[in-house]
Amino acid sequence: MHLDEIYTQLIMEHNKSSHNKRHLNNPNIAERGHNPSCGDDITLELKFNNNIIEDASFVGHGCAISQASTSIMIDLIKGISIEEALKLVETFIGMIKKEITDDNELEILEDAVALKNISNMPARVKCAVLAWHTLKEAIAKQNVQ
Amino acid sequence: MSNLNLEKIIKDFPVLSQNFNGKRLAYLDNGATTQKPSQVINAMSEYNKHSHGNPHRGAHQLSIKATEEYDLAKEVVRQFINAKSIEEIIFTKGATESLNLVAQSYGLDNIKENDEIVIAISEHHSNILPWQRVARLRGAKLKYLYLNAEGRITPEEIVNKISKNTKIVSIAQMSNVLGTINPIKEIVDYAHKIGAIVIVDGAQSAPHMKIDVQKLGADFFVFSGHKLMGPMGIGVLYGKKELLEKMSPYLLGGDMIEYVTEQDATFAPLPFKFEAGTQNVEGAIGLKAAINYIQQIGIDNITEHERKLTEYTMDKLLSIPYIKIQGPKNMDNKGGIISFTVDDVHPHDVATILDSYGVAIRSGHHCAQPLMKYLNLPATSRISFYLYNSMEDVEQLIYAIKNIRKWLGYAS
Numbered sequence: 001m002h003l004d005e006i007y008t009q010l011i012m013e014h015n016k017s018s019h020n021k022r023h024l025n026n027p028n029i030a031e032r033g034h035n036p037s038c039g040d041d042i043t044l045e046l047k048f049n050n051n052i053i054e055d056a057s058f059v060g061h062g063c064a065i066s067q068a069s070t071s072i073m074i075d076l077i078k079g080i081s082i083e084e085a086l087k088l089v090e091t092f093i094g095m096i097k098k099e100i101t102d103d104n105e106l107e108i109l110e111d112a113v114a115l116k117n118i119s120n121m122p123a124r125v126k127c128a129v130l131a132w133h134t135l136k137e138a139i140a141k142q143n144v145q
Numbered sequence: 146m147s148n149l150n151l152e153k154i155i156k157d158f159p160v161l162s163q164n165f166n167g168k169r170l171a172y173l174d175n176g177a178t179t180q181k182p183s184q185v186i187n188a189m190s191e192y193n194k195h196s197h198g199n200p201h202r203g204a205h206q207l208s209i210k211a212t213e214e215y216d217l218a219k220e221v222v223r224q225f226i227n228a229k230s231i232e233e234i235i236f237t238k239g240a241t242e243s244l245n246l247v248a249q250s251y252g253l254d255n256i257k258e259n260d261e262i263v264i265a266i267s268e269h270h271s272n273i274l275p276w277q278r279v280a281r282l283r284g285a286k287l288k289y290l291y292l293n294a295e296g297r298i299t300p301e302e303i304v305n306k307i308s309k310n311t312k313i314v315s316i317a318q319m320s321n322v323l324g325t326i327n328p329i330k331e332i333v334d335y336a337h338k339i340g341a342i343v344i345v346d347g348a349q350s351a352p353h354m355k356i357d358v359q360k361l362g363a364d365f366f367v368f369s370g371h372k373l374m375g376p377m378g379i380g381v382l383y384g385k386k387e388l389l390e391k392m393s394p395y396l397l398g399g400d401m402i403e404y405v406t407e408q409d410a411t412f413a414p415l416p417f418k419f420e421a422g423t424q425n426v427e428g429a430i431g432l433k434a435a436i437n438y439i440q441q442i443g444i445d446n447i448t449e450h451e452r453k454l455t456e457y458t459m460d461k462l463l464s465i466p467y468i469k470i471q472g473p474k475n476m477d478n479k480g481g482i483i484s485f486t487v488d489d490v491h492p493h494d495v496a497t498i499l500d501s502y503g504v505a506i507r508s509g510h511h512c513a514q515p516l517m518k519y520l521n522l523p524a525t526s527r528i529s530f531y532l533y534n535s536m537e538d539v540e541q542l543i544y545a546i547k548n549i550r551k552w553l554g555y556a557s
């Protein structure tokens with residue numbers, strides 16, 4: 001595993017960019033996710049319009065992988081339905097667990113495919129999936145409400 | 146550069162000759178665990194080939210051999226820390242179990258409502274959680290010694306926190322995060338004057354500096370085998386005989402009894418009272434070999450060697466503008482541990498990047514979350530040295546550190 005397969009241009013850009021790092025006005029749900037072992041700690045904020053994720057953002061801190069993964073995910077889920085978002089979560093986690101390897105199937109992940117190589121780094125898998133697990137939790141809670 | 150034959154020492158450690166991704170290994174995570182010399186690996190293998198039996202049971206040759214080896218290991222430990230007798234040496238799984246034993250036995254036996262237990266904010270979780278439980282169960286208060294701006298415990302802090310209500314003080318001799326060596330002698334003297342007992346966590350100190358439990362005056366002293374080149378799963382609890390004798394057993398079962406009837410039992414004498422069940426004889430043999438190895442090199446030579454490496458590394462790091470060292474920036478009462486952060490780069494990324502340069506360090510909270518909160522940091526990266534580290538390791542580390550920010554897109 002070479003470093004430039006992990007710290008790619010795209011991941012670096014998302015790590016440094018703060019366009020998704022902000023609070024929403026009156027979010028429907030704010031879900032915290034953290035990795036106690038390494039200290040990644042994010043809070044995902046979501047605003048729904050019926051079935052559609054109208055807006056999303058996050059606050060918190062963590063390593064470049066966790067921050068970039070969160071930012072890329074937020075870009076992807078804005079404006080799509082809850083069902084589509086859940087499909088993305090499943091595909092992403094499947095990619096990281098190496099359960100989904102078919103490029104056609106991974107296509108829906110767009111930029112998030114840049115995180116594929118993390119699947120070869122057991123120590124960093126948690127960092128990559130944190131935001132996606134948090135999104136799933138948030139949607140589950142939203143559906144109960 | 147020092148009084149030890151580094152070239153010869155390095156050859157004793159098979160693990161160190163490996164390459165990772167074509168990179169030479171610079172193993173600088175000795176605070177987490179240390180590597181084993183062939184002498185330790187072979188001693189355990191020899192025991193398994195020729196002497197393995199269940200000690201203190203049965204009268205056959207192997208049982209006798211195993212008993213002899215086990216007792217000899219205890220004697221070697223006794224000498225290593227200068228305890229009065231082997232009755233004061235109890236083998237455990239490691240420092241964590243030793244601390245739990247003292248808390249569950251001495252702690253629960255002696256702590257009453259409104260008593261105080263004093264520990265330092267820099268303690269490892271293994272020296273925090275057992276005392277939280279004792280305090281909760283007994284309605285006692287858990288108080289913390291805080292650190293000054295340099296990361297040290299001041300004489301004023303000792304006097305302020307240890308009061309007439311204090312019954313137990315439990316403190317690490319060396320911080321596993323900052324590398325500071327705490328003023329144990331001062332703490333012990335003051336605590337004893339007030340009538341409290343002192344437990345010293347030597348997990349980070351015993352591998353690296355001379356320990357004399359009698360001079361130190363500690364009532365209990367604990368350490369782990371795997372942090373001084375021994376195997377995992379063996380550790381030591383030293384306790385003053387008069388205290389151990391009065392304490393309730395921690396684990397109950399085989400080998401720790403005198404007589405057992407349907408409703409009652411009497412316990413074996415020290416140290417067996419605290420060694421229930423079949424013991425880790427192989428671990429004890431490995432620990433003995435590790436201590437012999439240290440003694441053959443000379444513990445003072447090890448201290449001096451690490452001091453030179455640490456001082457040199459610290460000077461180099463202090464000259465890099467985007468590196469912040471946590472804790473003291475000089476070598477007064479400091480061991481071979483340096484915690485640092487890199488501006489704009491999370492410690493997790495620091496560890497991943499250094500690993501790709503063959504440099505093994507640790508990043509995280511180092512099982513010291515209250516300290517991290519106190520320092521207002523989510524995590525740090527930690528360099529920790531041992532006797533087999535060389536200037537080459539340090540140069541490899543510094544080179545890798547100077548490349549970290551580049552990987553995250555910063556110009557320098």
Ligand SMILES: [Zn+2]
Binds near residue numbers: 038040063066126127
């Ligand atoms: Zn992380």
